[in-house]
Amino acid sequence: MNTIRRAVLVGLAAALxxxxxxxxxxxxxxxxxxxxxxxxxxxxxxxxxxQDWLVTxxxxxxxxxxxxxxxxxxxxxxxxxxxxGTPTLLLVGTVTxxxxxxxxxxxxxxxxxxKTKVKAHVKILDKASKEVLFEDDVDGKVIMGAIGxxxxxxxxxxxxxxxxxxxxxxx
Amino acid sequence: MRAxxxxxxxxxxxxxxxxxxxxxxxxxxxxxxxAETYTVPKVFHIAGIPGQSRNARLTLILEDKKLxxxxxxxxxxxxxxxxxxxxxxxxxARDYPEATYIAALATFGIGGLLIAKKRKMDVLVLDFVxxxxxxxxxxLQLPLGQGPACKEWLAQRGISVEEPEPAPAxxxxx
Numbered sequence: 001m002n003t004i005r006r007a008v009l010v011g012l013a014a015a016l017x018x019x020x021x022x023x024x025x026x027x028x029x030x031x032x033x034x035x036x037x038x039x040x041x042x043x044x045x046x047x048x049x050x051q052d053w054l055v056t057x058x059x060x061x062x063x064x065x066x067x068x069x070x071x072x073x074x075x076x077x078x079x080x081x082x083x084x085g086t087p088t089l090l091l092v093g094t095v096t097x098x099x100x101x102x103x104x105x106x107x108x109x110x111x112x113x114x115k116t117k118v119k120a121h122v123k124i125l126d127k128a129s130k131e132v133l134f135e136d137d138v139d140g141k142v143i144m145g146a147i148g149x150x151x152x153x154x155x156x157x158x159x160x161x162x163x164x165x166x167x168x169x170x171x
Numbered sequence: 172m173r174a175x176x177x178x179x180x181x182x183x184x185x186x187x188x189x190x191x192x193x194x195x196x197x198x199x200x201x202x203x204x205x206a207e208t209y210t211v212p213k214v215f216h217i218a219g220i221p222g223q224s225r226n227a228r229l230t231l232i233l234e235d236k237k238l239x240x241x242x243x244x245x246x247x248x249x250x251x252x253x254x255x256x257x258x259x260x261x262x263x264a265r266d267y268p269e270a271t272y273i274a275a276l277a278t279f280g281i282g283g284l285l286i287a288k289k290r291k292m293d294v295l296v297l298d299f300v301x302x303x304x305x306x307x308x309x310x311l312q313l314p315l316g317q318g319p320a321c322k323e324w325l326a327q328r329g330i331s332v333e334e335p336e337p338a339p340a341x342x343x344x345x
Contacts, residue, residue, distance in 0.1 A: 076306050147268040
């Protein structure tokens with residue numbers, strides 16, 4: 001008897017938790033019209049990830065977020081939305097892992113040899129309250145491509161993943 | 172006869188003194204420096220110019236007051252130096268994908284080894300602000316040796332170009 005009661009209680013608690021989660025999801029869906037993309041940091045120890053890659057990744061993030069066509073405005077660091085009261089998201093991130101790979105190895109050997117990989121931890125916050133609304137690890141890889149594929153293309157892969165996850169979470 | 176000679180001489184003296192005075196005046200006035208530009212052809216665009224693809228070939232023109240990027244004679248970007256926030260010069264490399272493809276086709280695959288060959292490049296990384304105060308980035312690959320020349324040109328115009336230390340090479344685990 002006690003076991004049944006306990007099971008019912010656990011079930012109810014789980015249902016309530018799921019319900020609360022769904023309600024929270026609904027509150028963020030479609031709420032935000034603008035997103036600001038801040039320049040990512042580089043985790044100490046990942047110094048090989050150079051400034052040109054960082055700037056390229058930032059530009060790719062802006063481009064991919066624009067291409068989702070979901071946000072009215074994709075802002076750069078320092079820009080303000082056209083309407084001051086627009087609910088805005090803030091995308092921040094840290095590059096946590098980087099493997100430069102080797103194009104020649106990708107082309108000549110294949111099977112994953114010479115893979116370029118960039119991994120980052122991203123957070124999406126409400127810009128006004130600084131509340132973290134989404135947090136995840138994302139990555140971009142170049143495993144193959146035309147003549148092995150260009151290594152810097154990994155930044156585009158990462159940006160595409162961020163854009164896709166942002167779209168899924170907020171729209 | 173003598174009076175005529177005197178008049179003529181006076182006129183000559185007046186003309187000469189007017190010319191001399193004009194020359195002094197011209198040299199004493201502050202002169203604008205001659206408009207100069209420093210042009211770097213065969214620059215590769217990596218990121219930062221909307222509408223331009225990665226690896227698009229551009230011409231970089233450093234003017235007296237602004238940086239200009241041109242593609243086939245059309246200006247695709249103009250950034251006044253006063254909008255620069257950070258300028259960095261790093262080293263980079265490019266490979267030869269098109270040449271490799273052709274070489275591989277022509278030699279039944281052996282030419283594909285050309286992909287292992289790289290050419291060193293100078294990479295100009297620029298942070299600047301747009302009209303709305305937003306932080307923009309621009310990455311351009313310049314032919315080797317052009318980076319220091321651009322650095323010198325920019326330094327003459329009061330812009331310091333940082334050269335971050337390259338990352339230390341990975342050490343083998345004992």
